[in-house]
Amino acid sequence: DSGVTQTPKHLITATGQRVTLRCSPRSGDLSVYWYQQSLDQGLQFLIQYYNGEERAKGNILERFSAQQFPDLHSELNLSSLELGDSALYFCASSQGGGFGNTGELFFGEGSRLTVL
Amino acid sequence: AQKVTQAQTEISVVEKEDVTLDCVYETRDTTYYLFWYKQPPSGELVFLIRRNSFDEQNEISGRYSWNFQKSTSSFNFTITASQVVDSAVYFCALSEPSYNNAGNMLTFGGGTRLMVKP
Numbered sequence: 001d002s003g004v005t006q007t008p009k010h011l012i013t014a015t016g017q018r019v020t021l022r023c024s025p026r027s028g029d030l031s032v033y034w035y036q037q038s039l040d041q042g043l044q045f046l047i048q049y050y051n052g053e054e055r056a057k058g059n060i061l062e063r064f065s066a067q068q069f070p071d072l073h074s075e076l077n078l079s080s081l082e083l084g085d086s087a088l089y090f091c092a093s094s095q096g097g098g099f100g101n102t103g104e105l106f107f108g109e110g111s112r113l114t115v116l
Numbered sequence: 117a118q119k120v121t122q123a124q125t126e127i128s129v130v131e132k133e134d135v136t137l138d139c140v141y142e143t144r145d146t147t148y149y150l151f152w153y154k155q156p157p158s159g160e161l162v163f164l165i166r167r168n169s170f171d172e173q174n175e176i177s178g179r180y181s182w183n184f185q186k187s188t189s190s191f192n193f194t195i196t197a198s199q200v201v202d203s204a205v206y207f208c209a210l211s212e213p214s215y216n217n218a219g220n221m222l223t224f225g226g227g228t229r230l231m232v233k234p
Contacts, residue, residue, distance in 0.1 A: 002160070035222075043207065043224035056219025090161060099213030099220045105151070107161035 003027065004108035006091050012114045018079040021111045025072055025093030031055070032074040033094075033105065034066055038087035049074055050097025081115045088112050118143045118212045122225035129198055130233050137193045137228045139208030145169075149211035150184065150191045151222065156204040164206075167191065198232045205229045 003026035013019055025032050034046040045058035049068035060066075063081075068074040078085060092107045119142040129135045141150065152164040165175060167184055175182045179196045195202055209222040 002163070031220075033220075033222075042226050043209075045221045045223070048219045048221070050219070056221050058221055088159065092161075094220075097220070098218055099147075099211070104163055104166050105222065106163055107153070109158075109160040112159075 002106040002108060004091055004093050004106055006089075006108035006111050008111055009109065010112050010114075012116065013081060014116055015081055015083060017081050017115075018077065019081065019113065021076040021078070021089050021091075021113075023074045023076070023091030023093075023108060025074070025091075026106055029093035029095050029106075030072065031094045031097040032068055032072070033092040034060075034074070034076050035090040035092065035107075036087045037090060037110070038084075041087075043090075046076070048097070055097050078113070081113075083115050086113055086115045118145075118148075118210050118223045120208050120210050120223050120225035122206075122208055122228050124228045125226065126229045126231070128231045128233065131200060132197050133232075134194060134196050135198050135230065135232075137195075137206050137208075137230065139191045139193065139225060141189050141191065141208070141210045143189075143210060143212065145212060151209040151211065152182065152191075152193050153207045153209065153224075154204045155207065155227070161207070164193075195230075198230075200232050200234055203230060203232045 005024040031050045033048045046060040048056040066076045088110045090110045092105045095103045121140045148169045154162040183192045205227045208225045
């Protein structure tokens with residue numbers, strides 16, 4: 001058990017809908033990361049927050065947004081869903097935020113999103 | 117742009133065999149971090165090791181060992197005396213800084229599926 005908690009574990013929805021994925025980092029970790037794993041794109045970095053502040057951004061679609069709350073949990077919002085958004089979405093956390101002091105990244109079990 | 121290549125998409129071995137998973141990376145940075153993660157059939161990503169670019173010492177942890185060679189930009193992972201429980205997809209990843217080094221992004225390789233047969 002990595003200590004990173006993600007909900008829901010599975011989610012099935014229809015095209016055009018909006019969903020929210022939630023992540024609670026390990027105790028003491030200030031950084032939260034979101035990654036997407038799909039068959040065609042592999043594991044891709046989406047976005048990082050550190051203590052509520054955005055620190056790094058990858059190839060995250062404009063239809064997707066994220067935030068980190070004062071209690072350090074994070075939410076990833078996916079809107080206007082398309083079939084291609086079906087994927088496993090991972091959250092990870094680490095103590096540090098900046099490059100060089102990040103430490104180890106621990107991943108949650110992922111949220112599997114299926115868009116029909 | 118950074119890139120991580122795991123040329124072996126799938127490896128099959130018989131239990132107790134040694135197996136090496138290859139990882140080759142490309143980066144222009146002089147400071148970087150390399151990771152290995154294991155993804156068992158249950159789906160979670162399990163952290164195995166983090167190594168910074170200034171530490172070329174090989175590391176051993178039980179049946180696992182890692183060989184980091186900057187000269188060939190490789191960070192290979194060896195499992196000695198493999199076991200059925202080692203069956204999983206293994207990912208190598210390279211860390212790159214975001215703007216102003218404020219953040220951290222991992223670039224993952226495509227993964228190597230290891231099947232250990234009894």
